[in-house]
Amino acid sequence: xxxxxMLDQKQLRKVWFLSDNxxxxxxxxxLHKLVYEQECDPLPTSxxxxxLNIALLLKYGELEDFIQHQLERNWPPGKRDIxxxxxxxxxxxxxxxxxxxxxEFHLLDGVSAGEIRRExxxxxxxxxxxxxxxxxxENGRLAVELSNQRPRQRSK
Amino acid sequence: MNFEMKTIREVSLEAEICYPExxxxxxxxxxxxxxxxxxxLTGLENIAESTFKTADILDYIKKQIARFNHWRKPDPTxxxxxxxxxxxxxxxxxxxLSLRVGRICRRERLNVGDTTEDEQQTRRHIRLLLMRQVxxxxxxxxxxRVSVGLxxxxxxxxxx
Numbered sequence: 319x320x321x322x323x324m325l326d327q328k329q330l331r332k333v334w335f336l337s338d339n340x341x342x343x344x345x346x347x348x349l350h351k352l353v354y355e356q357e358c359d360p361l362p363t364s365x366x367x368x369x370l371n372i373a374l375l376l377k378y379g380e381l382e383d384f385i386q387h388q389l390e391r392n393w394p395p396g397k398r399d400i401x402x403x404x405x406x407x408x409x410x411x412x413x414x415x416x417x418x419x420x421x422e423f424h425l426l427d428g429v430s431a432g433e434i435r436r437e438x439x440x441x442x443x444x445x446x447x448x449x450x451x452x453x454x455x456e457n458g459r460l461a462v463e464l465s466n467q468r469p470r471q472r473s474k
Numbered sequence: 475m476n477f478e479m480k481t482i483r484e485v486s487l488e489a490e491i492c493y494p495e496x497x498x499x500x501x502x503x504x505x506x507x508x509x510x511x512x513x514x515l516t517g518l519e520n521i522a523e524s525t526f527k528t529a530d531i532l533d534y535i536k537k538q539i540a541r542f543n544h545w546r547k548p549d550p551t552x553x554x555x556x557x558x559x560x561x562x563x564x565x566x567x568x569x570x571l572s573l574r575v576g577r578i579c580r581r582e583r584l585n586v587g588d589t590t591e592d593e594q595q596t597r598r599h600i601r602l603l604l605m606r607q608v609x610x611x612x613x614x615x616x617x618x619r620v621s622v623g624l625x626x627x628x629x630x631x632x633x634x
Contacts (some may be wrong), residue, residue: 325579332594333540334526334527334594334598335591335594335598337527337529338527338529338601339530339598341529342529342532372551372597417483448527448529451530451533452529452533454533455532455533455534455536455537455540456536458536458537458539458540459536459539459540462539462540
């Protein structure tokens with residue numbers, strides 16, 4: 319969590335609720351869309367480890383920087399799926415931060431103007447961690463499923 | 475009886491109805507994981523008992539499916555003999571138990587709606603309690619099976 323920020327019990331309870339009732343389903347759908355509709359490969363283990371480790375730090379700024387860095391990298395053609403995934407992840411988290419956190423999740427109700435920035439970062443760190451944890455778990459499951467099903471169409 | 479007590483009672487009653495299927499899951503766990511991987515099942519139980527989120531339990535199962543062959547081992551005696559242990563457990567907890575939570579929340583039982591956030595929080599709590607109870611039963615059945623041995627229809631162990 320961002321240094322100096324302490325979320326109250328009500329906010330934490332709401333985050334757990336969102337994790338179970340909203341983010342879990344959305345993280346699974348997010349990955350299924352990429353894998354089944356856009357025919358992307360699941361993220362490789364090295365990327366999963368890096369992304370999850372950053373998410374677990376609960377420092378949203380660092381997570382944003384990491385995702386930005388990964389999507390701006392000049393990936394070779396065989397790894398274009400990684401860029402697609404990070405681009406989509408940035409979009410999902412961006413919308414969550416700019417709009418859903420306040421308007422849909424109501425997590426900033428009653429937060430003073432002076433605290434908004436810090437609370438937003440702290441809450442986004444938690445929500446992003448939840449989303450990424452669910453996404454990574456589904457990623458591993460799908461990778462196994464696909465290795466049994468999908469013929470190796472693309473050269474790596 | 476206060477609501478908390480009623481919840482515990484209804485969850486226990488529903489877990490009892492689940493028992494025959496849960497026994498099969500415990501047997502499947504014993505067949506797939508064997509005594510050698512006991513810590514992975516007690517790990518699941520520890521997560522279930524300590525977490526505040528049902529999704530943490532499902533994430534753990536998915537991670538195990540991804541990491542270990544034995545979590546993907548099917549049960550030749552199951553109605554779906556192609557489905558691995560982890561997938562079967564995940565599906566049961568994720569899909570079947572959701573229906574059972576709906577039954578517990580019916581008007582004639584706990585009478586919990588599904589509209590307001592408070593109601594959905596209560597349903598989430600009930601789901602977590604039911605998952606914990608089911609997992610406890612699975613672990614007990616697993617322990618029993620690995621100690622007394624599997625039923626003959628499983629055939630000889632191929633993973634010794």
